[in-house]
Amino acid sequence: MASSSIILLFLVAFAIRDAHASVNSWSYAAHNNIAGRRRSTLAFSPWxxxxxxxxxxxxxxxxxxxxxxxxxxxxxxxxxxxxxxxxxxxxxxxxxxxxxxxxxxxxxxxxxxxxxxxxxxxxxxxxxxxxxxxxxxxxxxxxxxxxxxxxxxxxxxxxxxxxxxxxxxxxxxxxxxxxPCKKQGGIRYTITGNPYFNLVKVWNVGGAGNVVGVQVKGDDKLKWTEMKRNWGQKWETNAMLVGESLTFRVRASDERYSTSWHVAPKNWQFGQTFEGKNFN
The missing domain is CATH 2.40.40.10 (RlpA-like domain)
Incomplete structure (x- = not known):
């Protein structure tokens, strides 16, 4: 019985370790704003x-x-x-x-x-x-x-x-x-659409230059919400963004993240552009 208990505890511990290992990259980024700390994997590729x-x-x-x-x-x-x-x-x-x-x-x-x-x-x-x-x-x-x-x-x-x-x-x-892309200033977010359909253009991105994932978060009711690529570098969500200060997190193709905290104030308007943190 004692040996069986030891084996069972080992299996549980292994499963817990494995579960932590499988936490998605967005969750990791939520606790580690790694854009400025993690070196880009994008180097000059072969010709x-x-x-x-x-x-x-x-x-x-x-x-x-x-x-x-x-x-x-x-x-x-x-x-x-x-x-x-x-x-x-x-x-x-x-x-x-x-x-x-x-x-x-x-x-x-x-x-x-x-x-x-x-x-x-x-x-x-x-x-x-x-x-x-x-x-x-x-x-x-x-x-x-x-x-x-x-x-x-x-x-x-x-x-x-x-x-x-x-x-x-x-x-x-x-x-x-x-x-690598060299850009002046920060990442820009241009918000268009209406209260029921939000379209955000992400541009002027440094580092890898191309964005492969975007999340948005409000300061009140809106929790972290993953946006979908609508076309090109325009990202959509049906979540209610109006009336909240917005934070955007982008993931580039080199797997680095940049989070622009409260880049859009509560009174933001459709058609406006906001500037956040760029990649080094």
């Missing part, structure tokens, strides 16, 4: 192969599928890119930063893929993913359907493309890698 084209437009069109209404006003400038479906990942990549360099060669030019790197331009550019380059299944992936899965492709804003490649080229082979 990968892709292609780049460009598209015309203005600051109000380069944000499309990510929900950025105006990439200049939202702090991204014109160094932006629409990425192919395989890279876009349903909007999860929005806000991520990349270094891109043109590596076109004579052989690629002979294959009709360009070869026109801008020798007088920059050796590489740093861009933010702010849009989706949709697939075109009416054309082959290597002949017009540049953004068809599983291709990795950047459709750059024209001003960015011209820094590394010639206008006449149209498409060039490139190398790219993920890099």
């Amino acid at each position: 990968k192969q892709a292609h780049a084209t460009f598209y015309e437009g203005g600051s109000g069109t380069f944000g499309g599928a990510c929900g950025y209404e105006d990439v200049v006003k939202d702090g991204y400038g014109m160094d932006t890119a629409a990425v192919s479906t395989s890279m876009f990942k349903g909007g999860e990549t929005c806000g991520g930063c990349y270094e891109i360099r043109c590596v076109a060669s004579d052989s690629s030019s002979q294959q009709g893929q360009g070869g026109g790197c801008n020798k007088g331009g920059q050796s590489s550019i740093f861009v933010t993913a702010t849009n989706l380059c949709p697939p075109n299944y009416n054309q082959a992936g290597d002949n017009g359907g540049w953004c068809n899965p599983p291709r990795e492709h950047f459709d750059l804003a024209k001003p960015a493309f011209l820094k590394i490649a010639q206008y006449k080229t149209g498409i060039v082979p490139v190398q790219y890698r993920r890099v």
Whole structure:
């Protein structure tokens, strides 16, 4: 009997330890605001192969599928890119930063893929993913359907493309890698919608740049509530937010968190933008 009791106690202790180990990451973040203390796992990734084209437009069109209404006003400038479906990942990549360099060669030019790197331009550019380059299944992936899965492709804003490649080229082979995002100021939260449907755009995110989870909390009745991705970097909830001071917690793709305590006052209004704590 004594040995049986010892075994039972061991099993209970093991189960308790395992239960604590399975506490979700949001709960961990609730007790540990680790954005400033935990080192980002995002470093300069290895160079990968892709292609780049460009598209015309203005600051109000380069944000499309990510929900950025105006990439200049939202702090991204014109160094932006629409990425192919395989890279876009349903909007999860929005806000991520990349270094891109043109590596076109004579052989690629002979294959009709360009070869026109801008020798007088920059050796590489740093861009933010702010849009989706949709697939075109009416054309082959290597002949017009540049953004068809599983291709990795950047459709750059024209001003960015011209820094590394010639206008006449149209498409060039490139190398790219993920890099940390450097932003001025804090993370911005723009709240739109109505009392029964709240939509929050999360932007100007440093570090990894792309947000993969958002929670909101009020100072009274509203407990921590997980928001759902509506599209791009716009996050929704039907919870009642009106009348409460709001705290937002975001989780980036490198698994770091940033909590902006009471960033919106009790009297906040729809259409307003609030600035919280950014990643280091």
